[in-house]
Amino acid sequence: xxxxxxxxxxxxxxxxxxxxxxxxxxxxxxxxxxxxxxxxxxxxxxxxxxxxxxxxxxxxxxxxxxxxxxxxxxxxxxxxxxxxxxxxxxxxxxxxxxxxxxxxxxxxxxxxxxxxxxxxxxxxxxxxxxxxxxxxxxxxxxxxxxxxxxxxxxxxxxxxxxxxxxxxxxxxxxxxxxxxxxxxxxxxxxxx
Amino acid sequence: xxxxxxxxxxxxxxxxxxxxxxxxxxxxxxxxxxxxxxxxxxxxxxxxxxxxxxxxxxxxxxxxxxxxxxxxxxxxxxxxxxxxxxxxxxxxxxxxxxxxxxxxxxxxxxxxxxxxxxxxxxxxxxxxxxxxxxxxxxxxxxxxxxxxxxxxxxxxxxxxxxxxxxxxxxxxxxxxxxxxxxxxx
Ligand code: SF4
Numbered sequence: 075x076x077x078x079x080x081x082x083x084x085x086x087x088x089x090x091x092x093x094x095x096x097x098x099x100x101x102x103x104x105x106x107x108x109x110x111x112x113x114x115x116x117x118x119x120x121x122x123x124x125x126x127x128x129x130x131x132x133x134x135x136x137x138x139x140x141x142x143x144x145x146x147x148x149x150x151x152x153x154x155x156x157x158x159x160x161x162x163x164x165x166x167x168x169x170x171x172x173x174x175x176x177x178x179x180x181x182x183x184x185x186x187x188x189x190x191x192x193x194x195x196x197x198x199x200x201x202x203x204x205x206x207x208x209x210x211x212x213x214x215x216x217x218x219x220x221x222x223x224x225x226x227x228x229x230x231x232x233x234x235x236x237x238x239x240x241x242x243x244x245x246x247x248x249x250x251x252x253x254x255x256x257x258x259x260x261x262x263x264x265x266x
Numbered sequence: 267x268x269x270x271x272x273x274x275x276x277x278x279x280x281x282x283x284x285x286x287x288x289x290x291x292x293x294x295x296x297x298x299x300x301x302x303x304x305x306x307x308x309x310x311x312x313x314x315x316x317x318x319x320x321x322x323x324x325x326x327x328x329x330x331x332x333x334x335x336x337x338x339x340x341x342x343x344x345x346x347x348x349x350x351x352x353x354x355x356x357x358x359x360x361x362x363x364x365x366x367x368x369x370x371x372x373x374x375x376x377x378x379x380x381x382x383x384x385x386x387x388x389x390x391x392x393x394x395x396x397x398x399x400x401x402x403x404x405x406x407x408x409x410x411x412x413x414x415x416x417x418x419x420x421x422x423x424x425x426x427x428x429x430x431x432x433x434x435x436x437x438x439x440x441x442x443x444x445x446x447x448x449x450x451x
Binding site: 232246252254 | 367368370371374400401402403405406409410411412413
């Protein structure tokens with residue numbers, strides 16, 4: 075049953091969002107803001123839609139208003155250190171009327187350091203659509219350093235002030251600690 | 267006899283004639299007439315049965331902490347029944363669960379607020395060494411920031427292990443020195 079829901083959803087999604095179907099593999103059409111869907115399909119029981127970042131807010135608004143995806147579940151990121159663009163930002167939405175989930179993925183750049191040291195991975199915020207996006211974007215900013223353009227409050231939420239780096243990036247050393255309290259020197263168990 | 271003042275017996279002098287050892291005259295030499303002990307033993311005995319734990323409970327080990335304080339296992343039998351939720355009233359800090367780097371200043375503050383004498387139990391492998399968390403977030407053992415008296419391993423520890431830990435701590439208190447004035451007080 076879910077599969078039919080997805081098929082219908084897929085069709086009407088493409089029509090209603092007025093985006094053409096994703097290019098076939100042999101059809102080497104470049105993606106553009108008018109043609110933002112990189113791929114569309116069902117993975118692990120979830121409809122997955124890969125987009126250009128320019129279309130993110132538009133598609134998210136369409137999903138919320140026309141398809142009843144009224145619950146914003148999560149935003150997180152995936153770090154592909156050897157790929158350009160380096161990060162996937164992944165969104166999950168849930169529809170409390172249709173009981174289905176959808177996943178949106180956008181690829182964002184980490185610009186090469188030498189050429190553009192100031193460019194950070196940036197993506198548009200969804201706080202205008204979902205109030206809950208504020209906290210989740212803060213967490214994603216903590217962990218991956220994704221900057222959500224338009225989210226005014228990106229203070230650390232799980233980490234603390236003064237933490238250097240973004241611990242879930244692949245290039246963060248696995249065991250690097252940043253203690254807030256200086257450690258005591260190692261002591262024998264017999265000395266208190 | 268409790269209202270009456272007991273005669274102080276000077277044990278360094280020989281007993282007065284007529285009151286030879288073993289033939290105490292009733293009335294004059296009653297039971298509990300005198301008690302010889304070391305001050306440290308007496309204080310240790312008193313302290314080991316009046317532990318007031320402060321539960322610094324942060325993670326899944328909390329479930330096991332509840333189990334060990336509930337009636338099946340019952341830390342009350344060891345005099346460690348009543349958790350005090352103010353560190354100033356507690357003398358046993360039980361750190362139960364994972365302590366993160368972000369929480370470390372809070373733990374240190376709680377420890378510093380406790381009055382002497384105080385003891386610390388690291389409950390579970392997370393508090394002992396960080397356990398399997400070796401990353402940016404968690405403190406690799408609370409003994410990096412505060413002294414620990416007793417480590418209880420296990421993820422989470424069985425209630426029997428915790429009780430064993432409490433008993434060993436009591437042993438440590440009973441055999442320890444209890445200076446009235448020390449370098450930290
Ligand atoms: S030792 Fe195990 S049960 Fe206890 S807090 Fe750590 S992970 Fe949880």
